[in-house]
Amino acid sequence: MAEGKKIRITQTGSHIGRTDDQRATLIGLGLNKRHRTRELVDSPEVRGMINKVRHLVRVEDDKAA
Template sequence: MAKIKITQTGSPIRRTKDQRATLIGLGLNKLHRTRELEDTPEVRGMIKKVHHMVSVEG
């Protein structure tokens, strides 16, 4: 399966608890941290929820 690269670009300060939890679920908890994850519908849904705080490649 394909991989996608996700980088955190926004701060979770003043965001809702579920958005913070979503970032942690993606493996992101500090600015400019990058993770390479499988491109699954579950991961895409998580990215959609926090699209304003992450950038996606691939």
């Protein structure tokens, strides 16, 4: 299976005081503390998760892919 385009996601906001589903979404993205970064495959599922917590993360497109 060929890998698709990658995106870099960095958590910029805290999960404190957020709803349970937003906390679960951050964990699903592999983020649990501020300033943590993950590289994930750009897919509709990941984009949907990012949209749910867009106020808590920064997204960068990977130029090398």
